[in-house]
Amino acid sequence: MFNSTGNNFGAGTIQFKDYQASNYVVLNAKFSYDPTNAAYQAADVLEIYVPDLSIDRSAVAGVILTFQDRYVYSSYTWNNDGGTAIKSWIKDKNTICLEKFTNFDDKGEITIFIQALYAQKNQPGNPIKGTRTRINMTQETRYLYWSSDTFCVIFEHWVFLHMQFSSCSYSYRNQPWEANMEDFPTDVNADVPFLGGSNQYNPSVNGYSLAHVENGVFTCPERMSGFESTGYDPFIFAFLVRDGEEGNGDTE
Amino acid sequence: MIALPSIAFGGFSGSAKGVTARQVGGRSILSLKCFPTGAATGAQLARRASLKKISKSWKELSSSQMTGWDRLAEHASGLSSLGQTAEISGLNLYIRLNVNRTMAGESILSDAPEQLSVLPDVVYDKIWVTPKTVVIKGITHEDGYKLVIKMSAGQSAGVSNAWSKTVILSPGMEDDWGDANMTMLYFKTIGVKPAVGEKIFIEMYWLEPASGFTGQSVYATKVCESEEDAAAEGYVKRNQITMADLKEESHVSECDVDFSTNAPVISFDAVCLGHSNVASSEAYLEDELPSDCVGTSMALARGMGTGNAGLAAQSYIIWLRNSSWDGSSITFAHRGGYYVKPTEVFGPGILY
Numbered sequence: 001m002f003n004s005t006g007n008n009f010g011a012g013t014i015q016f017k018d019y020q021a022s023n024y025v026v027l028n029a030k031f032s033y034d035p036t037n038a039a040y041q042a043a044d045v046l047e048i049y050v051p052d053l054s055i056d057r058s059a060v061a062g063v064i065l066t067f068q069d070r071y072v073y074s075s076y077t078w079n080n081d082g083g084t085a086i087k088s089w090i091k092d093k094n095t096i097c098l099e100k101f102t103n104f105d106d107k108g109e110i111t112i113f114i115q116a117l118y119a120q121k122n123q124p125g126n127p128i129k130g131t132r133t134r135i136n137m138t139q140e141t142r143y144l145y146w147s148s149d150t151f152c153v154i155f156e157h158w159v160f161l162h163m164q165f166s167s168c169s170y171s172y173r174n175q176p177w178e179a180n181m182e183d184f185p186t187d188v189n190a191d192v193p194f195l196g197g198s199n200q201y202n203p204s205v206n207g208y209s210l211a212h213v214e215n216g217v218f219t220c221p222e223r224m225s226g227f228e229s230t231g232y233d234p235f236i237f238a239f240l241v242r243d244g245e246e247g248n249g250d251t252e
Numbered sequence: 253m254i255a256l257p258s259i260a261f262g263g264f265s266g267s268a269k270g271v272t273a274r275q276v277g278g279r280s281i282l283s284l285k286c287f288p289t290g291a292a293t294g295a296q297l298a299r300r301a302s303l304k305k306i307s308k309s310w311k312e313l314s315s316s317q318m319t320g321w322d323r324l325a326e327h328a329s330g331l332s333s334l335g336q337t338a339e340i341s342g343l344n345l346y347i348r349l350n351v352n353r354t355m356a357g358e359s360i361l362s363d364a365p366e367q368l369s370v371l372p373d374v375v376y377d378k379i380w381v382t383p384k385t386v387v388i389k390g391i392t393h394e395d396g397y398k399l400v401i402k403m404s405a406g407q408s409a410g411v412s413n414a415w416s417k418t419v420i421l422s423p424g425m426e427d428d429w430g431d432a433n434m435t436m437l438y439f440k441t442i443g444v445k446p447a448v449g450e451k452i453f454i455e456m457y458w459l460e461p462a463s464g465f466t467g468q469s470v471y472a473t474k475v476c477e478s479e480e481d482a483a484a485e486g487y488v489k490r491n492q493i494t495m496a497d498l499k500e501e502s503h504v505s506e507c508d509v510d511f512s513t514n515a516p517v518i519s520f521d522a523v524c525l526g527h528s529n530v531a532s533s534e535a536y537l538e539d540e541l542p543s544d545c546v547g548t549s550m551a552l553a554r555g556m557g558t559g560n561a562g563l564a565a566q567s568y569i570i571w572l573r574n575s576s577w578d579g580s581s582i583t584f585a586h587r588g589g590y591y592v593k594p595t596e597v598f599g600p601g602i603l604y
Contacts, residue, residue, distance in 0.1 A: 024515040057393075059429075059510070059519040062552035062599035064565065085554045085565040087598065092395075103563065117517055117600045122429035125514030126491055126544050132604040149550075149569060149587050153602050155516065160602040162550050162567060164588045195565045196589055204563045206589050235588020237552050237567050239600075 005094075006049040010037035016114075017241040019157040020054035023123055026158045027096070028241050029114040030191055035105035046098040047091070058090035058118035062237075063098065064193045066208045067107040069201055079224040080201040083193055083208035090118050103204065113193045115238035117158075130155065135163070136182035137218070143169035144179050147233070152184055156242075159185055161213070163236040165196065168228065177220040186216040187243045196234025198226030206232055213240070306350045309360055310343055320364035321346045327368055349464030356398050356424030356461040371397060371458045371467030380487045381452050381476045383445050386438040387490075388456070391427040397458040398424035399432060400466070405442045406450025409475055414453045424459050429512075435496040446476040491542060493535070493582065503533035505594065509582060511545045517600035520551045520570070524584045526593035531586035533593075540574045541582075547572055551601030555592035564590040568597050 004014040010033060017028040033040055040046070066083035087099040096114075104110065130153035137146050147164035161184070168177070190213055197207030207224035227234060266273060272283050310318075322342030340348070342364075350360045377390025391399070402418035421437040439445055446452055452474050458467040477485070491511035498507060506523040513519055524533035549570040555562045566589035574580045584597055 021515070024513070024517070059513075059600070060521065060598055062554075083565065084563050085552050085599075117515070119513040119515045119517050119519055119600050120429070121492075121510045121519055122431060122490060122512050123514035124512075126511050126542060127513050127518050127603045128516045129544070129547060130516050130602060130604045132548070147587070149567075153516070153604050160516075160550075162588075164567070198590075203560050206561065206564045232561075232590045233588050235567050237550070237588070239602075 002051055004048050004050050008043045008047045009033050009040040011048075014048055016050070017243075019241050022054060024117060024119045025053055025055055025058075025090070026117045026239050026241055027114050028190060028239075030111065032109050032111045034109055035102070044100060046100055048096040048098070049094055050096060052093050053090060053096075055090060055118065055120055056093045057120065059121050060087045060089045061116035061118050062086070063088045063116050064113040064195065065101055065104070066111045066113065066193055067104045068109070069107050071201070078200075079207075079222070080199055080226075081208045081224045082199045082202040082205045083195050084205045086112075088114065088116060088118075104202070113191070113238075115190070115192065115240060117160075117239040130160070133183050135184050138180045138182055139178070143172040144177060154185055158239060158241050159188060161188075161192070161236060161238045161240055163194075163218075165194075165234040173228065176222070177218075179218045181213065181216050181218050184213075184216055185242055188240050189214045189243055190238070190240050192236050192238050192240075194220060194223075194234050194236055196227065196232050197224050198229035198232050199224070200226060207234075209234070211236065302354045303347065303351055306347050306354065306360060309350075309362075310346055313346075313362055317362055317364070318342060324364040324368070352459055352464040352466055353461060355400070355420070356459055358461050358464075361464065365463040365465070369460050369463050369465040371460055371465060373468055374399065374456045374458060374470045378487075379454060379472055379474045380482055381446055381474045382479050382482050382487075383447060383476065384435070384479060385482075385487075385489070386434040386446070386452075388432040388434065388454075389430065391430050391432055393427055393430065394458055396462070397460055397467075399427055400424060400457055400459050401432060401434060401437075402455040403434065403438060403442070404453040405444065406446040406452060406476060409449055409451050411451060414451075415455060415471065418453050418455050424461060431490060433490075433492075433494065433496070436494065439496070448476050448478050450476045452476065491545065493537060493541075497538055499536040499538060502535045503527040504535050504584070506596075507535055509535075511542070513600075515600075516602060518545075518549050518551075518570075518572075518603055520549075520597050520599060520601050522584060522597045523556065524553075524568075524593065524595050524597060526591075526595075531591040533584045535582040535584070537580040537582065540580045541572055543574075545572060545603075546574055547603050549601035549603050550587075551597050552599050553586075553589075553595045553597040555590075556594045556596050557592045559592075561590035561592050564592055566591065566595060568595075570597070570601055 014031045019026040062085045065086045069080040071078040086101045091097045145166040150163045153160040192211050194209040194211040195206045199207045209223040211220040325342040325345040375392040401422045404414045404417040407414045421441050454472045455469050457469045493509040503525045508521040510519040553566040553568050555564045567587045569585050571583040
């Protein structure tokens with residue numbers, strides 16, 4: 001775990017969970033910024049300044065940008081929260097860069113989820129293969145259904161997670177969701193962006209809902225309004241640091 | 253160009269029948285009008301058009317801006333920051349730096365840079381030229397600068413000077429983690445692949461896009477050798493799939509699948525176009541994938557469209573396979589999020 005030493009877009013201190021190998025790093029952080037901030041508006045690329053990383057440069061990785069967009073009516077709230085992927089890379093040992101993606105600056109506060117692995121290229125060796133572990137999502141009363149592409153790849157210090165929603169029993173569609181993630185490490189604790197669903201007021205992107213993974217349990221208290229639209233398959237894509245296993249280490 | 257004593261042509265200047273006389277530094281110089289040999293390439297035509305536009309724009313500068321360029325030119329004269337030592341006028345400096353800038357995709361600079369930039373030389377380990385590969389390896393990365401690379405078509409091995417036949421292949425590229433893989437650019441610009449035994453003339457220098465200044469040119473020649481000879485000499489192909497490695501029928505318009513991470517991921521940057529109304533794109537490979545790179549990967553993506561869900565995040569499962577039935581391929585198959593094409597698949601993809 002470490003804190004940022006500064007940034008060029010007025011976001012305050014950002015706390016990172018990290019696993020740092022000699023030739024790649026896995027970073028997790030969730031933070032927000034105000035697009036009306038003068039520092040943000042002056043920046044071409046968003047830069048987060050950090051203490052020395054184990055690598056001095058990385059290839060591009062993907063992180064998730066999200067925003068809230070809700071319309072409150074007398075009897076219900078029309079939730080058009082949205083999000084998409086933006087590019088991020090390590091510029092030098094002390095600077096993490098984010099693509100400045102201005103399409104949703106008019107929505108107010110923007111929240112970024114960094115759950116990324118930053119790799120280097122032209123290294124002396126091919127990729128190291130992991131093992132795919134199917135996550136068996138269980139519930140006392142089963143109401144959530146998941147695609148067969150719901151799986152993880154577990155490493156000693158971090159885990160890759162991909163989940164893809166299929167359907168929900170009708171009577172549970174507006175309830176808070178909870179399910180056990182069998183065979184998923186219990187030492188992962190993270191908010192994760194759940195991207196998908198038709199976004200009526202922001203049709204250029206998917207919807208965004210917030211989910212949480214902790215102690216092998218998946219929760220998602222509420223979903224955006226178009227969550228179950230056909231063809232907008234909600235998914236989670238994250239490289240997550242395992243608790244107690246952070247810090248520096250060698251390539252696994 | 254012919255320089256003559258001023259006794260004969262002192263005070264004479266002007267053009268007649270393709271001969272131009274001018275006074276430079278107290279000397280009279282006669283020059284013959286030069287005509288380009290061969291048809292101009294697209295890049296040459298673009299450069300000439302840009303030169304004309306930049307020359308014209310000089311007249312639109314304010315007098316203080318012109319003075320700024322003249323002052324900088326006084327400092328630039330005699331220094332090597334433009335790749336050669338010579339006296340230069342403010343106008344010529346303005347043109348030269350702005351040609352460099354526009355070549356690197358930047359706009360025309362009206363105000364002279366505040367100071368001269370001295371750029372480093374291009375430092376590299378080795379150049380490899382085979383009929384299938386043109387690559388410069390081990391380039392020392394220089395942040396903020398772009399690499400300009402000029403190469404000639406294959407010449408007879410006995411030719412010792414063909415620098416005038418080099419053309420710009422890269423008007424300003426960044427080294428790709430120490431490599432400059434020129435294969436596609438060479439084939440596209442020169443039009444033919446080098447043949448074994450032919451000599452390639454190469455010139456390269458750094459360009460600072462912000463100012464337009466360039467470093468000194470580094471010159472090299474390389475005789476094209478066979479794949480086998482290059483391998484015997486120590487050439488190891490970087491484990492990376494680019495457009496140069498794909499068959500034409502592939503459904504991607506950009507491709508950089510880099511296996512050289514030595515980490516549990518592949519690095520992707522591919523633009524998937526889709527095909528046949530299925531939510532996937534195939535990249536058909538000319539050669540087999542290394543066996544330890546065969547497997548499945550999963551990566552993040554974002555739409556590049558303008559319509560519905562045009563910027564939607566997506567996840568893609570990627571199958572990397574060698575098949576005795578239909579060859580080697582990489583399949584990018586859509587999974588999460590709304591499917592849109594084209595889509596850019598980018599970033600690290602876990603390999604399992």
